[in-house]
Amino acid sequence: MTIGKSLPSVRSASAGRAGGVPPSAPPPRDRAVSRRAAGGRRAEQLAPFVLVAPAVLILVLLRLWPLLLGVNFSFTGDGDRDGAMVGFANYVDLLHDPLFQQALRNVGLLVLLLPVAVAIPGLLATFIYLRVPGHRFYRSVYFFPAVLSPVIVGAIFNLLLSFDGPVNVVLSSVGIGPVDWLGDPDVAMFAVVGVHVWATFGMALVVFLAGFATLDAALLDAARVDGASLAQVIWHVIIPSLSRTIQFVFVTTMIGMLTSMFGLLYVMTSGGPEGSTYLPEYYIWIQQGQMNRPALASAASTVLFVIMLVVGLLQLKLLRRAGRED
């Protein structure tokens, strides 16, 4: 889009300059000079293309071309049928694989949990903005987990959540039976998502704080003068003013959930128990690395790409409509 917009503006500027008489241009004397001038004009016309070429080339060569190769690869076979075109066979396989279905169901679960994952940093940022006691301390503490690698976070929570780990010890001391956090298929996905939110909300929090910096303080004062409660201030002043920030956090959080939970899954559950914590990216890795089915993995990647595209666009559309109503 940036490229699309910049092209005509650059061209019209250069055309204008070539059409007028530049003060420093020498008057035409003979053919050679005019030819040179024509060459210069052409060079000037070409200049914008040359200038945007590196960006376009990088995008095409390193992003679009591999994407197309991958999509193309997903229509070929694995193993005995390596390299042969198999049409949609891989996609049919995917649809019939209960593991991939589970992975897609988990994506659905993530979408449902998304508002929670956005609300937590949003609320905490609001409290910090409203200067609750100790807000400076919280601001740095909240961000701390965001600098830890998922592998470290996973290892820490593996210890905490293990069957005989400290969390269960605390629970049993208050009379709640031990929960097999990472071994119970009904609990494990929530445990991993919880840890992911814990590990990443700091980044969203910072984005929210940046959003608050643009908030018009006069509106807040006006609301207070009018006697609005905290809930009313949040609902009628803060949320509408921050709608763009919220949009941004929604999309980045969703992308983060779908694409960067691999480390946590790998360390904490290995997709288990009973395959209950599979996500498409983990499925892709298993198929490519463990099952030796790279073409099937490509098909899964393509599906994940389409899901991301659809979910992202839908979210933007919904949020934009909500923003307009305000």
Next chain:
Amino acid sequence: MKQRAVWSAVLVAGLALTGCGSATGSGSSSGGSDKKLVVWDWKSGEASSAQYVEKAKADFAKKHKDVEVEFVAQPFDQYYTLLGAAIQSGKGPDVILFNGGGQIRDRVDSLQPLDEYVGEDRQRLAGWEAFAKGGKTYAAPVTLQGHPIYYNKALYEKAGLDPAKPATTWAEFIANCGTITKATGAKCFALGNKEGYGIQFFLSAMASGVLTPQEYDNWIAGKRDWNSPNVKRLFELWKETGTAKLNNDGANSTAMFNDAFAVFQSGKAAHIIGLMSDIGHWKDFNEFVTPEKLGVMTAPTVTSGATPSLPYDGGIGYAVAKWTKDPKVAADLVRSLTSTDALKAFYANAGAITADTTIDVSASGPAVTTIVGALKTGKPAPHVALSSKSLDLMGRLSQQLLSGSTSVDEVVKQMAASDTAG
């Protein structure tokens, strides 16, 4: 912002798809020239393998002075991903280290059959079957991998049992476990089934006590009757270890490597089905369970007519890639890598039961002697005969059996479907 979403998505997909491309990027390390052989493994980087590599290189230099050998150690957790990418591009290493069973069988299309080169080593080395497919051998075994049932003699003594006489029948075994748990609080089995490895080890260790020799051989030969009463019995035993609380708590969330081994080492469980080589074996355990306190028992007999034996296969072995310039030279390197001298160094330093059965192991304690003594009557491990896809499925089903969310009938039904499809 819409653009951001789109580009992020493109980037994600691009990264996922070009993962293949970047993996092959280690240009110098793939594709040897006429005078150079490139070896891929996940071992040569470790200090304990240094002497082994050195000995193998020296042996190879005697035969081919002018050929340079480069060892490239890859991280094991990404090994097959990287290798898959190299195979895809047709420009991989010349000599490749493989795990026996599914990992090599899935990739024999890219490998050179070695039968004509390794004839002389046939008798000296054991474990060839794990590297064969369709009657052809694709790699020479370096180590043997198997699943002995280790037990903690100290716990047996504490419970008043004779550590020299472990149970020979399942009923006796369960009774002994009851006694041990009562006297010491230790569980019967240390089990880690988070990744679904627990069932693989259990299946292989117990199968010879449940299946008749004929059924066992048929299983290995690929004629598996999943609905036979004895196969069902195996999965019922597995379920029983869960319902009778024979395993440590939270087995489905305990990692085999190395949490389950830690449970055994710390004396919290009396038995563990471990490994013979590399990890989770006699040498690892000896840190806490000293050699004289560590016992190895044969599988308890469950059905009459079964003859318990040690399940083992070729563990890791070197294969030659199809695209190598001169297969004869590459095969010579494989032979050097499996020479007695080199393997002796590997046994001594890395703590592995090597494929060379002529090496003397008596210095390492009774457990090792028992294992090596059982090699002669041993048979291939049943789980190794299954495809990676079936193993993956079995892992998930086994977790369901332990948590009680599925039945043995449903498990054998799904396993049969996966086994015939793969």
